[in-house]
Amino acid sequence: MRAFLPLRPPRTPIPKQAAIPTALTNHPTLVLTRAGPRPLCARRPASSSPALGTTWTQQLLPSLQVRGLASSSQLFRPPAGKPEPQPINMAPYEEILKGKYPxxxxxxxxxxxxxxxxxxxxxxxxxxxxxxxxxxxxxxxxxxxxxxxxxxxxxxxxxxxxxxxxxxxxxxxxxxxxxxxxxxxxxxxxxxxxxxxxxxxxxxxxxxxxxxxxxxxxxxxxxxxxxxxxxxxxxxxxxxxxxxxxxxxxxxxxxxxxRVVKSDYEVALIQKASDISSAAHRAVMEKVRHAKNETELEAVLLSQFVSKGSKNQAYSTIVASGRSAATLHYVRNDQPLEGKLNLLLDAGCEINCYASDITRTFPISGRFTPESRAIYDIVLKMQLESIAMLKEGVSWDDVHANAHRIAIDGLLQLGILKGDREDIFKSKASVAFFPHGLGHYMGMDTHDTGGDPNYADTDPMFRYLRKRGTLPAGSVITVEPGIYFCKFIIDPALNDPATAKHIDAGVLERYWDVGGVRIEDNVLITKDGCENFTSVVKDAAELERIISSS
The missing domain is CATH 3.40.350.10 (Creatinase/prolidase N-terminal domain)
Structure with a gap:
C-alpha cells in the first residue's frame, strides 16, 4: 500500500483457451524494418508448474490469459453462493516474458x-x-x-x-x-x-x-x-x-x-514482481525474531529484491514496528524492535517498470498477544471477504463499504465500538480505525491510472478511495484493509459527540500497542472472479510457526 480455504474442492474442468491473436502485419520500411509477421508474446499451452502454485478459477479475457498465485487461509470461507478457489494448471510466466513487451x-x-x-x-x-x-x-x-x-x-x-x-x-x-x-x-x-x-x-x-x-x-x-x-x-x-x-x-x-485493462505480458510482469516480493516478505519473517532494528529488516528485504533480479522498489518500503504501524506511510525504518509487539511490512519490488505492492503484519516475538490476534483476525476477514466479492462489474465502492461493516462487527465484538451496527456505519465512526481506501489500481505505477478518485467527496468513508465505480475484467487492484490505533485520528473522533458515543475509550486503552494491522494482496479481476498474485503466508498460526521456528 502507498497512500493509499478450507480443503480444496475437487478439480473441475478448465475451459479451453481462446485462440491467441498473432501480431500486426509489418509495413514497408521507413528506416530499419523487420521482415515477416511475428507473435507479440511467446506462449505455450498451459502446463503445471510448482512455482506458480494454484490460482482462483481462471476466466479467459479477450486477448488475455490470466495468471496468478493464490493465498489461502483456514480461518474464513467465502460467503455462501460464491465459488471457492479452484486448482488450475498454468504456463509459467517466464515463457511469456521471453517474448517482447507488446x-x-x-x-x-x-x-x-x-x-x-x-x-x-x-x-x-x-x-x-x-x-x-x-x-x-x-x-x-x-x-x-x-x-x-x-x-x-x-x-x-x-x-x-x-x-x-x-x-x-x-x-x-x-x-x-x-x-x-x-x-x-x-x-x-x-x-x-x-x-x-x-x-x-x-x-x-x-x-x-x-x-x-x-x-x-x-x-x-x-x-x-x-x-x-x-x-x-x-x-x-x-x-x-x-x-x-x-x-x-x-x-x-x-x-x-x-492502461487499466492489462495485456497478457503486463500480467506476467506483475506476477513475477509479486513472486519476488512474496519471497522477500517471507525472508523478513524468518529474520524478525533475531533483528535489533527496522533497518536490519529493510536490508534483508532489499537484498532479496536485488538477488532475485529486481533493482528497483515500486515505492519506499515501510518497515514499521510497534505503534509506528499506525502511521500509514511510515518510512523512517530506523527504530529498535525491542519491546514492540508487531511489525508491519509494506514493500514491493518492480520488474521492468511494473509494480507489486504487498503488506503483511506479524508478531516480532513469534506469538501474537490476544489483542493483536483479535485485530489481525478482523482484518484478515475483511480482506478474505472482500476478495471473495471480486469479479467483473462489481462496484468497488460496495466492496469498500462492506469491509467497513466487517470492521464494525469485529470491533463491536471486542467492545471497542458500542451501539447499533447501522448507527455506527452511518456515523462514520469506523473511519477513525480504517481511514484509507480498500485498495487501488496497480500496474506500471503502484497507484496506477484510471481509478477516477474523488478526493473532494464529503463522505470521509470514501474520500480516500482511489478507485471509484465498477471493476473491469483485466484490471489489477490491491486489496488492503487495515485497522489502526492512531491517536491523531481517534482523538478527534473521541471529541466529536456523533462518533464518541460509539467508542469505548476504556476498552480502547488495551489496544494502542497493537499499532496497526494491514494485510495487502495484488489481485487480477476476471469475468467471474479473480486471480490472487500474492503467495506469502497470511494465516496467523502459520505466521507464528514460521517466526518461532526461525
Whole structure:
C-alpha cells in the first residue's frame, strides 16, 4: 500500500483457451524494418508448474490469459453462493516474458480510444518523449532514471533520451534512440544502435533522435495533419510546424484509459514482481525474531529484491514496528524492535517498470498477544471477504463499504465500538480505525491510472478511495484493509459527540500497542472472479510457526 480455504474442492474442468491473436502485419520500411509477421508474446499451452502454485478459477479475457498465485487461509470461507478457489494448471510466466513487451498492441489500443472519442481521427501521429538524463543539483552525478510511464506503455523501452511516433493510419511505430557520442562512449560504452533497438523492442522501425523532426515533417505532409502529444512533455527543439492541428490533451487520457485493462505480458510482469516480493516478505519473517532494528529488516528485504533480479522498489518500503504501524506511510525504518509487539511490512519490488505492492503484519516475538490476534483476525476477514466479492462489474465502492461493516462487527465484538451496527456505519465512526481506501489500481505505477478518485467527496468513508465505480475484467487492484490505533485520528473522533458515543475509550486503552494491522494482496479481476498474485503466508498460526521456528 502507498497512500493509499478450507480443503480444496475437487478439480473441475478448465475451459479451453481462446485462440491467441498473432501480431500486426509489418509495413514497408521507413528506416530499419523487420521482415515477416511475428507473435507479440511467446506462449505455450498451459502446463503445471510448482512455482506458480494454484490460482482462483481462471476466466479467459479477450486477448488475455490470466495468471496468478493464490493465498489461502483456514480461518474464513467465502460467503455462501460464491465459488471457492479452484486448482488450475498454468504456463509459467517466464515463457511469456521471453517474448517482447507488446508496445504495438498497446499503441493500437490508444489509437482506438482516440478514434472512439474523435470519429474524424482516422489519421494522425502520436508523439511521445521518454524521460531525460538529468544531473543531481550541484553535482556531477546523474539522477536515478525512471522512465515516463506513458512512453514505456507504447514502447517497452526503459532508456533515457528516446522518442517515439505512431502513424494512426498505417499502424506503424518508430522508436528513436540517441546517436553515438564519442566523448560519452569512453565513459559509458556504446549506446543502443537502431538495429539493436529494432531487435529488442516491439516497434516497426528504429531511427536516431536526430531524425525526429524530419520524420515528423514528412508524416505531416504525407499522412496526417494532426499530431497528438502530451502537454509539458515535448522538448523545445521538437517542432510541429507542419501540422495543422496539435492536440495536447487526449493522448494522456487515452493512455491512462488503456492502461487499466492489462495485456497478457503486463500480467506476467506483475506476477513475477509479486513472486519476488512474496519471497522477500517471507525472508523478513524468518529474520524478525533475531533483528535489533527496522533497518536490519529493510536490508534483508532489499537484498532479496536485488538477488532475485529486481533493482528497483515500486515505492519506499515501510518497515514499521510497534505503534509506528499506525502511521500509514511510515518510512523512517530506523527504530529498535525491542519491546514492540508487531511489525508491519509494506514493500514491493518492480520488474521492468511494473509494480507489486504487498503488506503483511506479524508478531516480532513469534506469538501474537490476544489483542493483536483479535485485530489481525478482523482484518484478515475483511480482506478474505472482500476478495471473495471480486469479479467483473462489481462496484468497488460496495466492496469498500462492506469491509467497513466487517470492521464494525469485529470491533463491536471486542467492545471497542458500542451501539447499533447501522448507527455506527452511518456515523462514520469506523473511519477513525480504517481511514484509507480498500485498495487501488496497480500496474506500471503502484497507484496506477484510471481509478477516477474523488478526493473532494464529503463522505470521509470514501474520500480516500482511489478507485471509484465498477471493476473491469483485466484490471489489477490491491486489496488492503487495515485497522489502526492512531491517536491523531481517534482523538478527534473521541471529541466529536456523533462518533464518541460509539467508542469505548476504556476498552480502547488495551489496544494502542497493537499499532496497526494491514494485510495487502495484488489481485487480477476476471469475468467471474479473480486471480490472487500474492503467495506469502497470511494465516496467523502459520505466521507464528514460521517466526518461532526461525
Amino acid at each position: 508496445g504495438n498492441l498497446h499503441a493500437k489500443r490508444v489509437a482506438d480510444y482516440i478514434r472512439s472519442k474523435l470519429p474524424d481521427a482516422t489519421t494522425g501521429v502520436i508523439y511521445l518523449e521518454g524521460g531525460k538524463t538529468r544531473m543531481i543539483e550541484n553535482c556531477d552525478q546523474e539522477e536515478h532514471f525512471r522512465q515516463r510511464r506513458y512512453f514505456y506503455y507504447l514502447t517497452g523501452c526503459d532508456l533515457p533520451d528516446c522518442h517515439y511516433t505512431y502513424d494512426i493510419a498505417s499502424g506503424e511505430s518508430t522508436l528513436y534512440v540517441p546517436p553515438v557520442d564519442a566523448d560519452s562512449v569512453v565513459w559509458s560504452g556504446l549506446p543502443l544502435s537502431t538495429s539493436e533497438a529494432l531487435d529488442q523492442y516491439d516497434v516497426h522501425h528504429a531511427a536516431l533522435t536526430t531524425d525526429v523532426n524530419s520524420t515528423l515533417a514528412h508524416l505531416a505532409k504525407t499522412s496526417s495533419k494532426t499530431v497528438y502529444a502530451i502537454s509539458g512533455q515535448v522538448s523545445d527543439h521538437i517542432t510541429f510546424l507542419e501540422f495543422e492541428d496539435k492536440n495536447m490533451s487526449i493522448l494522456k487520457e487515452a493512455i491512462e484509459y488503456s
